[in-house]
Amino acid sequence: MSELTCFKAYDIRGKLGTELDTSIAYRIGCAYAQVINPTKVVVGEDVRATSNEIKNAFAQGLMDMGVDVLDIGLCGTEEIYFATKFLGISGGAMITASHNPIDYNGLKLVREDSKPVSNDTGLLDIKLSAEKNDFTFADVKGTMSVVDTTKEYIEHLIGYVAIDTLKPMRIVVNGGNGAAAPTLDRLEVAFKQKNIPIEFIKMNHEPDSTFPNGIPNPLLHEQQAVTGDQVKAHKADLGIAWDGDFDRCFLWDSDGRFIEGYYIVGLLAEAFLLKNPGASIIHDPRLLWNTIDIVEQNGGKAIQSQTGHAYIKEIMRKEDAVYGGEMSAHHYFKDFAYCDSGMIPWLLVVDLLSRRSTDLQTLVSKRMTAYPSPGEINRKVADADVAIVAVRAKFEADSIAIDTTDGVSLSFEQWRFNLRKSNTEPVVRLNLETRGDAVLMQAKTDEILAILDAHA
Known part of the structure; x- marks a missing residue:
């Protein structure tokens, strides 16, 4: 039984021909059916040259296990989320490698109500089942049919703006x-x-x-x-x-x-709190002062989550949060099955600009001045753990708060930083912000990078 290296913590992605091909996709389809036990699954694909054949192989695995497949064709990942929830079916699969190199592809899987399938919620079991390659096929095969939910999806998107007030x-x-x-x-x-x-x-x-x-x-x-x-x-x-x-x-x-995506999180938090007074807003731990400030100013409740869509979605459901945002430009919405969307955020920004009769730079510049940040900086190091320990040893004694939700975050009176390692490469990721002090931001950024560079 050979290991399938295309399985990651939250999804499936791998290099074509070695880590992922149609035979592996077929086994993943069979394994998904065996572990999740769905009756119907919606599938879709991005524009990559291999996405259609990967989708068809995955779908054939489902059908051989007795699962009916609903194909929505070329789409975005969020359209799989929408269709799964809207159609009230057992699960969904998006064939995509997003921004990975051209010789990669992958799958993003959900179950009922578009709940994520990650290592903690079935992905590891699917991996083991696909590796074992021992399936109980159905006597009655499933069928594949084409469906179209674009009309309802577009109507849902437009529902996020006040049509009569848009400028x-x-x-x-x-x-x-x-x-x-x-x-x-x-x-x-x-x-x-x-x-x-x-x-x-x-x-x-x-x-x-x-x-x-x-x-x-x-x-x-x-x-x-x-x-x-x-x-x-x-x-x-x-x-x-x-x-x-x-x-x-x-x-x-x-x-x-x-x-930077960090400041958009604050904008969207404000937009939702205008319509949902007192609501909970979820944010990740990398950059947070601006978000917390905006949420508190608008009477909301800011709640921190570990970075990653599975964690964000889980805590949003638990807290019944109306919105969750990550500085990496992933934005999650209660009314969108607690899932992330790349269309809803800009619609909300357009709506907010119209309501406020202002422009984006006016809104964002104030926040960037209040909480300046250089954005996420990646550094290659020989050993990520050793590098993080070195930075922590330099600054921890003077810190007023420490948080290890994701990597290590150290806070001081006028500045804070988060440093965490990549799960896939010898890289550490630095995020830093200050309270209105761009000079301090640059100085502390340079100081930490000097330590990291010494461990390259």
Whole structure:
């Protein structure tokens, strides 16, 4: 029994031909059916050249186990979340490698109500079952049929904005040649039907499995500049870009400046608390002072969660939170089956800008000044654990609070930082913020990076 290395903590992804192929996808389909025991499963795919064959192999495994398959075709991961919940079926699977290299693919799995399937909730059992490759096939095979939930999905998205109060806006949208374009086109049609004065300026819009403009990953600085330049060139009100399966969105203001996801969490928290006074808001531990400040100012309850979608979704359900946000641009919504969406966030921002009669840079600049941060910085080190111990030894004695929810977070009167290691490579990730002191931010960032570089 050989180990399947494509299984990660929260999903499945691997290099094609060695870690993932159609035969492995078939076994995963059989194993999913054996472990989860669904009756119907919805499946969809991103634009990658191998996604259709991986999907069909996975679906064949399901059908051989007696499970009916509902295929929604090319879509974003959030459309699987929506369809699974909306159709009231047993589970869903998205075939995607998101922003991984072009020779990768993978699967994101959910169960009933779009609850995540991670190591703690069945993924490890699916891995072991697929590795064992010993299945009890059904006497009556399942069937595969095509379904379309896009109409209901688009209606759900538009429900997040107050149509009558939306102000005219020009928005640069960078689909990255991924799966976002069809949804944007459908939204555009719906906007025109409802007389919503939003104009899209489209770039890299056609889905293309060769990714002629690079794998869509707006966290890359070179991709950020491309979108920002187009915002300025078209004198747009803001810019938006997505990763390949559009479960994350990234924003630019009208100056073409990329806005760190951390500050968007605060904006969305405010937007939800305006409509849901006293609600709970979930945040991750990497950067948090700005979020906590906004939540408390607006009468909400800020609750910290470990980084990662499975943890966020679990604590959101437990606390009945209306919204959860990670600085990595994953945003989760109670009314979206507690799942993440790359479309809902920008709609909420547009709605908030209209309500406030302001622009994005005005809202965000105040928060960036109040809690400046250099954004997440990655450093390669020889031994991540040793490097983290060295940083902790330097600063812990002077700290006023320590938190080990995710890596180590040390807080001081005027600044704080979180340092954690990657699960997949010899890299540590540094996040740091101060209370309105950009000079202190840079000084402390340089001081910590010097220690990390000494352990490279």
